[in-house]
Amino acid sequence: MAHDRLDAVKLDGAGPVYDQIRRAIRDLILGGTWPPGTPVPPEHALMERLGASRMTVHRALVQLAREGLITRRRRSGTVVASPPTTHAMLDILSIPAEVERLGQRYTFEVLARHDGRPTPELALRFGLKRGARIAHLVTLHRADDQPHVLEERVIHLATVPAAADQDFTETPPGDWLLQHSLWSQAEHAISAVPAEPDDAALLDIAPGEACLLIERRTWNHEAPVTAVRLLYPGNRHRFVGRFGPYGAV
Missing domain, CATH: 1.10.10.10 (Winged helix-like DNA-binding domain superfamily/Winged helix DNA-binding domain)
Structure with missing residues (x-):
């Protein structure tokens, strides 16, 4: 070796x-x-x-x-070096750890995957260059067999080429990235959105029901690593962060 x-x-x-x-x-x-x-x-x-x-x-x-x-x-x-993996409200989240902290059993399923150039719709949604090589994955995370969060993620294969060889059957994409890639900058946004019919069916909620959408992008210096959209059923989740005048506590 x-x-x-x-x-x-x-x-x-x-x-x-x-x-x-x-x-x-x-x-x-x-x-x-x-x-x-x-x-x-x-x-x-x-x-x-x-x-x-x-x-x-x-x-x-x-x-x-x-x-x-x-x-x-x-x-x-x-x-x-190991990348940072803290789990405060605006930090990079491990969804399995999030579910386990609730005392619930975690499972996940990769519903769809496509590797290659992004479609025009995908490029617009994630702000991608049309020539980018990406892995596009849709993953449903469950807690005690109930839908917990719907994840849509793109991984930039030029930055993380090893992702092309992963089938993500044992480890969900986000946790695999925490273990196998480094990031130096992150952009993070939270908004309230109504559930689209297809997403609502996967999350087992009514179409139009309020959801929390977390959107995050990470870079390693200037190289994009991943972009993700996490859709949480609004009536099942609350995000709490404690902080003082000098940052998180």
């Missing part, structure tokens, strides 16, 4: 060697090839594999640590 990780680090020949090393490792991390917790090859191994000086390799790893992509520990070595 360690030898495979070394072989995966390939330089593109463009620009300073330290930046080539940084980009090569960055792309392995952002693409999901090296998920959080993966050991990063030590400096001496990278030096030998890439024919680079110790200072060059060290500079690349220091920059990756500054970007939050790796964690360097004196005794245990360097590993791919």
